[in-house]
Amino acid sequence: MLEFSAQATTDCLGTLGWLPVGRSVASVAIAGAGNMNLVERVTLDDGSTLILKRAHGWVEKYPHIPAPIERAGVEAAFYRAVADTAAGKAMPKHLNFDENAAANLFEDLGEGRDGMTAYTGQQINDDVLDAIADWMRTLHNLPTTSDSLLANPAMRALNAIHIFDYPLDPDNGFDLDAITPGLRGAADALKQDGIFVAAVKGVGQRYLGNETGVLLHGDLYPGSWLTTEAGIFVIDPEFCWIGPREWDVGVLIAHLRLSGQPKESKERLIKRYGAILDHKLLHQIVGIEIMRRLIGVAQLPLTIGLEEKAMLLAEARALVLGTAE
Ligand SMILES: Nc1ncnc2c1ncn2[C@@H]1O[C@H](COP(=O)(O)OP(=O)(O)OP(=O)(O)O)[C@@H](O)[C@H]1O
Ligand SMILES: [Mg+2]
Known part of the structure; x- marks a missing residue:
């Protein structure tokens, strides 16, 4: 006999x-x-496995926070856009989508293989870095898409709150000292820094705009890839959008920094990726992602203390304002 929730999944x-x-x-x-x-x-019953991903009109872990249910269709559209391309081959096989159930069915790439160990001291090795750089390049070089779903305005609106607004809201009530004693003071200094806040908001406006650009994954960090014997696979493109290539590259560089990877890994990534980048925008995106991961709600399993976090926040500020060396 299956337990109740398993029965519901079977019925679905x-x-x-x-x-x-x-x-x-x-x-x-x-x-x-x-x-x-x-x-x-x-x-x-034959031991084979499948991955069933279902969206609800809320964040699964925090049901009081609404989230656009269209994200399941956006994710399916992304898989359609990369089907039969090299980028699609480095993602799990997309087996099915149903709009009414907001459900996607995927090939199972196996258990316990995501890149989150990077934050607890494991180095992201060069093979992984190269595979992700190659994947990004292939994705960003795809011909312009005509699928309007991929503009993903509803998920961008949700994400923008968590990236550009909430972390710098003086009244957000988020207890940063419970995460790292003293972090609140460091965050307050940034929140009161009008020039910094204005620069962050400026990039936020761009994020919410409708510039032409390339198809982006939108959330390319170590939680979005799985390492298997068959290679590196990228998952979870529900935050995809059409925008500047610097977005994916910058978010990833921020996570190389947050996870304490050696300096050379950033240079390696940029070189391997190969395309010309707007370095001012790239730095701003890196700085904003570092900032929001340290003082926003989307916390990472970091093991660093206040001193290092304060240093990273200062670095984030310099990157956003263009004063970093
Ligand atoms: N095709 C797959 N094969 C193996 N494991 C998978 C697969 N898809 C997802 N997973 C596992 O399930 C986890 C959650 O999947 P996914 O990131 O797609 O969900 P999510 O709800 O969008 O997550 P998040 O809240 O981080 O955005 C992944 O981190 C991974 O461990
Ligand atoms: Mg996700």
Whole structure:
């Protein structure tokens, strides 16, 4: 007998016609450490597995926070856009999408393989870095898309709050001292820095605008890739959008810094990626991502203390204002 929630998952797969013929569900488990969606690993009676990712109109882990349910369709559109390209080959096979159920079905790439160990001292090795740089280049070089879903305004609006607004809101009430004693003071200094705040808001306006650009993953950090024997695979493009290539490159560089990777890894990434970059914008994006990951709600499993966080915040400020060496 399956437990209640596993039965509900089985019913969902059955209703959608996604159970392979003659197969039944043996067990269901949460696939990994996600927040936004209900992502389950479904094991069938022959031992094979599938990943079922379902969106609700809220953040799965924080049901009181609304989130656009269209994100499931956006994710499906992204997989459609990269199907039959080298970028698509370095993502799990997208097996099915159903709009009414806001559900996507994927090939299972195996357990416990995401890049989050980078924050707890593991180096991101050159093979991984090169694979991600190659993936980005291929993605960003795809011909312009005509699928308007990929502009993803609803998810951008949600993300913009967490990147550009909330972290710098003096009244956000977020208890930073509970994360790292003293962090609140460092954050308050930034919040009161009008020139810094204005520069961040300026990039935020650009993020919400409708410039022409390339198809971006939108959230390319170590939680968005899985390492398997068959290579590196990118997942979770629900924050994709059309914008400047510096976005993906900058977010990734910020996470190289936040996870304490050696300096050369940034140079390696930029060189391998190869395209010409607007370095002013790139630095601003790096600085903003560092800032929002340190003092916003989307915290990382960092092991560094106040001194290092304060140093990183100063660096973030210099990057945003263009005063970094
Ligand atoms: N195709 C897959 N194969 C193996 N594991 C997967 C696959 N897709 C997702 N996972 C696992 O499930 C976790 C959550 O998946 P995903 O990142 O797509 O969900 P999410 O709800 O969008 O997460 P987040 O809140 O971080 O945005 C991943 O970190 C990974 O561990
Ligand atoms: Mg996600």
